[in-house]
Amino acid sequence: MDALISLSAREIAQRVSNRELTAEAVARAYIQHIQSCEAGIRAWQFFDPELALQNARTLDQSGVSGQLKGIPIGVKDLMDTADMPSTYGSPIYAKHQPTVDAACVASCRAHGTVIMGKTVSTEFATFKPGLTRNPRASEHAPRTPGGSSSGSAAAVAANMVPLAFGTQTAGSIIRPAAYCGVVGYKPTHGTLPLAGIKPLSPSLDTVGVLARSVDDAAFFIGALARLALVPVKTGAIRVGVCHTPHWNLATPDTHRALEQAVRLLEGGGARVHDVTLPPSCNRLTEAQMQIMAYEAAAAFAPERRLHADLFSQAFSSLMSTGQSISGEDFARAQSYASNARYEVDGLFKSCDVLLAPSTAGEAPAGLEATGDPIFNRLWTLLGHPCVHVPVGVGENGMPVGVTLVGPRWADLQALSAAHTLQLALK
Numbered sequence: 001m002d003a004l005i006s007l008s009a010r011e012i013a014q015r016v017s018n019r020e021l022t023a024e025a026v027a028r029a030y031i032q033h034i035q036s037c038e039a040g041i042r043a044w045q046f047f048d049p050e051l052a053l054q055n056a057r058t059l060d061q062s063g064v065s066g067q068l069k070g071i072p073i074g075v076k077d078l079m080d081t082a083d084m085p086s087t088y089g090s091p092i093y094a095k096h097q098p099t100v101d102a103a104c105v106a107s108c109r110a111h112g113t114v115i116m117g118k119t120v121s122t123e124f125a126t127f128k129p130g131l132t133r134n135p136r137a138s139e140h141a142p143r144t145p146g147g148s149s150s151g152s153a154a155a156v157a158a159n160m161v162p163l164a165f166g167t168q169t170a171g172s173i174i175r176p177a178a179y180c181g182v183v184g185y186k187p188t189h190g191t192l193p194l195a196g197i198k199p200l201s202p203s204l205d206t207v208g209v210l211a212r213s214v215d216d217a218a219f220f221i222g223a224l225a226r227l228a229l230v231p232v233k234t235g236a237i238r239v240g241v242c243h244t245p246h247w248n249l250a251t252p253d254t255h256r257a258l259e260q261a262v263r264l265l266e267g268g269g270a271r272v273h274d275v276t277l278p279p280s281c282n283r284l285t286e287a288q289m290q291i292m293a294y295e296a297a298a299a300f301a302p303e304r305r306l307h308a309d310l311f312s313q314a315f316s317s318l319m320s321t322g323q324s325i326s327g328e329d330f331a332r333a334q335s336y337a338s339n340a341r342y343e344v345d346g347l348f349k350s351c352d353v354l355l356a357p358s359t360a361g362e363a364p365a366g367l368e369a370t371g372d373p374i375f376n377r378l379w380t381l382l383g384h385p386c387v388h389v390p391v392g393v394g395e396n397g398m399p400v401g402v403t404l405v406g407p408r409w410a411d412l413q414a415l416s417a418a419h420t421l422q423l424a425l426k
Contacts (some may be wrong), residue, residue: 004029009162009216013112016070018426023070027056027114030072034116034160040139042131043155045077046084047117049077056114069112074155074164077118078148079105079127079206080196088198089121089130089148092307102196104165104207107224117162119151121234122370124300125172125200129370134179134363136398142361143398146176147370149210153180156210156355163220164210165314169200169292173208174403177388179363179371181399185217185415188408189383191225201295203334204288204409214387214419218412229412231419235268239417240275240351242405245282247376251361253394260391261355261402264424265417275354277399278343280336284378287333291381294330295325297322337381344382345407353417354405358388362398385411387418391425 004026007015015021031049033164038044052072059070080086080098101109108115119204120130125148132150135158137143145154149166153176156164166173168186177184185208192207195399208354212229222229241262243250250258294332297304297319304319311319314397347354357375364371379386385408404421406414 002029002033005033005159006308008213009211010219012071012162013067013069017065023056023059023114024053026070027052027072027116030116030161031074037158038160040050041133041135041158043151043158043160044270045087045118045120045130045151047139047283048084051083052114052116054273059112059114061130064112066111068108068220070114071163072114072116072161074117074119074152074161075105075115076149076152076165076167077121078167078198079165081105081115081118084118084283086118089123089128092309092310093304098196098197103193105196108385111223113347116161117342117419119149119155121313122148122150123312124198125167125169125317127314127370129367133198133367134180136417137363141365143365144179144367144370146363148172150370152210153177153184156180156182156212162212162216166208167197168208168376169204169208170288170380171376173210173370174358174388175373176385177210177360178390178399180398181390181401183211183217183390184220185211185214185215186380186386187221187225188385191221191411199299201292201299203295204292206380207412214389214415214422217387218415227416231412233420233423234416235270237265237270237353237420238351239265239270239272240347240354241272242275242277242354242356244356244378245277246285247357249360249374250357251394253355253400254346254359257391257400257402258355258357261389261421264285264421267356268420268424273351275347275351278340280340280343281378283336284340284381285374287336288377290325290329291335291337292317293322294325295322295329325362341382341408348407352413356403356405358401358403362394362396364398379405383408385414387414389418389421391421411418
């Protein structure tokens, strides 16, 4: 691997800021790597090497001194970009060119990042996959990279960028991170703004990042959110092992991943005990599905009226489900979630973080579907910060890992525990 590509995001920013490197030199190294492997992965919805180089040169000449200066990033194609098309994964918007950036994209530019292009998203961040392949799988036996942040996870896993934006409404950061063997960080809901991002379910939609390390993920989101997210190695952390109500769906690969994470954390001095979610959490997955469908049907009313013929069958079904849910049922689901949040907050009196499965197992074979977010939906609905850490491979040689969950608005606790686990793995 090119020496520049092996640098962490934090190292790139430091060296570019100190004028030890130029943003253009870093961008060129990544462009060459993208060009060498993109044909077999298809992580990018839009990639223009000349535009990326132009942005890097402008940055070098501008004197911008942002925290993220010179870091190449991928932007999920759900987010508006003033100089690149935004298709939202749908033929309806095949020629759509926004006039302004999404708020988080604008913040990235202000902090000095180099936007390399737009990464593939599933249709409106839901079910219909794009063409992206999982870089960890054989070319002759393709596997899904997960969704909906498919391209972002694949691009980071293939070292095409050190960081890429993801969004999560059900499991769209954690699941692709798990399938592709990278770090995925979904912050507390509301940490970063949603303005300029095609909405699916506003009370659930959360902006986060795919990264190669927990430290880089924290560095990136911390800069954008003006938070001091500096994860530290911690020993005497209290860890509650939470199998969730869906443990019966976990494969032996996931069992082993969770057991390995427990051993490593205990070996570093953590105090580990089992935790059972209160009965109020038993129907959180169903509540998340109801809320997502109801809000999606409302958000896509214009497209449904004018372009329903261009919806996939899966998205049409989601629209129909959402329209069938009454306002009263939606309100009950939201109330149910509010009560569960209060009770789950109580769990953190006896532990600093929860350790939970990220997925049922390895990435499923084939490219026709993106896998099941069954282990992610409840955490998204609760709004807690989640960090996926890869811990090994399953029986087919594909990545598996675990999720560290922190209290709401205590992202640093989850990040520090995840950072500790990642260091132990090394």
